[in-house]
Amino acid sequence: MSRIGVITFPGTLDDVDAARAVRYAGAEPVALWHDDADLQGVDAVVVPGGFSYGDYLRAGAIAARSPVMGPVVEAGRAGMPVLGICNGFQILCEAGLLPGALVRNHGLRFVCREVGLRVEADTAWTSSFTVGQEIRVPLKSGEGRYVADAATLDALEAEGRVVFRYTEPAPNGALRDIAGISSADGRVVGLMPHPEHAIDALTGPGTDGLGLFTSVLRRLTAAA
Numbered sequence: 001m002s003r004i005g006v007i008t009f010p011g012t013l014d015d016v017d018a019a020r021a022v023r024y025a026g027a028e029p030v031a032l033w034h035d036d037a038d039l040q041g042v043d044a045v046v047v048p049g050g051f052s053y054g055d056y057l058r059a060g061a062i063a064a065r066s067p068v069m070g071p072v073v074e075a076g077r078a079g080m081p082v083l084g085i086c087n088g089f090q091i092l093c094e095a096g097l098l099p100g101a102l103v104r105n106h107g108l109r110f111v112c113r114e115v116g117l118r119v120e121a122d123t124a125w126t127s128s129f130t131v132g133q134e135i136r137v138p139l140k141s142g143e144g145r146y147v148a149d150a151a152t153l154d155a156l157e158a159e160g161r162v163v164f165r166y167t168e169p170a171p172n173g174a175l176r177d178i179a180g181i182s183s184a185d186g187r188v189v190g191l192m193p194h195p196e197h198a199i200d201a202l203t204g205p206g207t208d209g210l211g212l213f214t215s216v217l218r219r220l221t222a223a224a
């Protein structure tokens with residue numbers, strides 16, 4: 001069975017939901033601890049949402065320099081699938097695995113509501129969707145405005161690395177309505193909205209989020 005690590009930092013909120021999403025998809029979640037530079041032989045890693053280290057300095061800035069992120073960056077650069085959700089996306093950008101940055105929402109308000117996303121790229125974490133498919137998942141963040149310089153944004157678009165775009169003007173002011181991006185090899189993906197909160201029909205909203213986790217499992221099983 002594929003083993004997918006889920007990291008817990010001080011201040012992480014969504015590790016339990018991320019582990020459940022991994023389990024619902026049919027993989028084994030493995031708890032990884034921020035202070036251990038040890039990935040325990042996992043096949044993929046989820047960096048979940050929350051307020052790691054209290055968002056001090058900048059969201060994700062301290063977590064990006066914690067012991068566990070050393071091997072995550074190394075493995076991500078070598079092709080291991082890594083998914084950063086919300087604070088996890090902020091951490092992956094701060095760690096240099098993904099380009100650009102997440103800054104305070106325009107209007108400076110925390111945004112907490114369901115959003116529509118268009119899947120725009122076939123990656124390790126989106127192969128269960130069709131390109132162009134629209135999904136609905138919750139967004140809950142105060143520093144969710146994706147920014148990068150124009151050359152980086154042009155390159156991301158030209159290389160098919162904009163993975164998710166809001167289907168409405170970005171509620172946080174993200175440039176070009178970008179909700180999620182990937183590494184050049186499509187294995188490291190970060191997004192601001194929360195697919196792990198949309199996996200169970202009983203609680204909703206919908207189950208669209210599960211597709212990210214079934215996608216990576218399919219990829220890992222095909223590679224095995």
Ligand SMILES: NC(=O)CC[C@H](N)C(=O)O
Binds near residue numbers: 051055087088143
């Ligand atoms: N839900 C989250 O992961 C919150 C992310 C981050 N701390 C923010 O508010 O932007």
